[in-house]
Amino acid sequence: MQKILLSLLLLSTFLYAEGYSREDRIKDMQEMAEAMNTIQSGFFYNNYDTVASGVEHLTSSVERVRPPLEELEETDVMTRYMNNKIQMTRKVVKKINQKSLTILRRFKNGDSTQAVQAYKKILEQCMSCHQQTRNW
Numbered sequence: 001m002q003k004i005l006l007s008l009l010l011l012s013t014f015l016y017a018e019g020y021s022r023e024d025r026i027k028d029m030q031e032m033a034e035a036m037n038t039i040q041s042g043f044f045y046n047n048y049d050t051v052a053s054g055v056e057h058l059t060s061s062v063e064r065v066r067p068p069l070e071e072l073e074e075t076d077v078m079t080r081y082m083n084n085k086i087q088m089t090r091k092v093v094k095k096i097n098q099k100s101l102t103i104l105r106r107f108k109n110g111d112s113t114q115a116v117q118a119y120k121k122i123l124e125q126c127m128s129c130h131q132q133t134r135n136w
């Protein structure tokens with residue numbers, strides 16, 4: 001029974017990562033960085049549409065990020081452990097999405113202080129993961 005459960009679990013993680021490579025993740029990371037820049041521009045130029053397009057871009061790229069297949073297939077125990085630690089969890093995705101919506105809502109209401117606060121929270125999510133992964 002346990003064996004069946006384990007293989008089901010493995011199967012589902014493989015399916016989850018199917019077709020997603022390290023290059024794809026790098027590309028999605030770059031998309032997110034660009035989206036963050038767009039949002040910031042929108043703040044500086046006080047332009048709601050720019051903020052909204054950055055948020056749209058960010059939320060659509062963050063949805064795609066996941067551990068690439070080669071990480072899931074890793075056999076070395078220590079590397080696997082590290083990889084698990086840095087997997088893009090649903091929690092991170094949810095948080096980034098929520099804070100993005102806060103940016104939109106607050107900025108629309110003219111509350112740029114709170115909008116920037118939410119932006120900062122997103123930046124912290126990016127940086128804390130990067131710190132764990134490569135001590136940036």
Ligand code: HEC
Binds near residue numbers: 033088092096122127
């Ligand atoms: C769950 C962990 C995690 C989160 C959250 C995360 N990143 Fe990353 N990021 C990575 C990893 C891992 C790499 C290294 C990818 C590689 O080289 O395989 C990376 C690399 C990058 C790079 C460099 C890409 C390149 O060209 O080499 C940029 C830019 C980047 N991230 C931007 C962001 C932004 C912006 C956010 C937040 C909106 C973010 N990341 C959130 C894990 C994360």
